[in-house]
Amino acid sequence: MARATQDRAYWAGLLGLVKRYTHGNPEAEDLLQSAYVRLEDYRSQQPVENPRAFLVQTAVNISIDLHRRDKVRGLTGSEDWDQAPDEAPLPDEVLEARERLCRVNEGLDKLPSRTREILLMHRLDGMTYRQIAAHYRISPSAVEKHISRAMLFLAQWTRDW
16 A cells, blocks of 8 residues: 555655646646556667656657647647537547438328428417418317327337337
């Protein structure tokens, strides 16, 4: 346990130095981790006299390289592409959504044509019950019943997935 405490203290000390030399870079721990990987690669080829200095200097150099890369690409801190969350759905989410859409379309095809048209006029076209009622020359209550039947059917149709 004492060894683990020493290791954490050693890492915290290195991290403090990296943060100081990189002006408080929020990615300091990632930089230090990358430096550690490079240290291990370098050690496999030749001995390192001062691993602490190697880690700190390598982390600072990585930070400088990343800053230069971002500058060349025209990125600033607020526009950094790897900091912004990717809002795009994952491929499996896209596939699931397409399958659900196909299933809903199958359900819509099973509805009586007038009920389907009324539902789509309301849900897709944004028409009110009164507008739909005027279009079909039926009461708003009848429109409500068509939509209720359609929604109940689709809820049952899609229940198990």
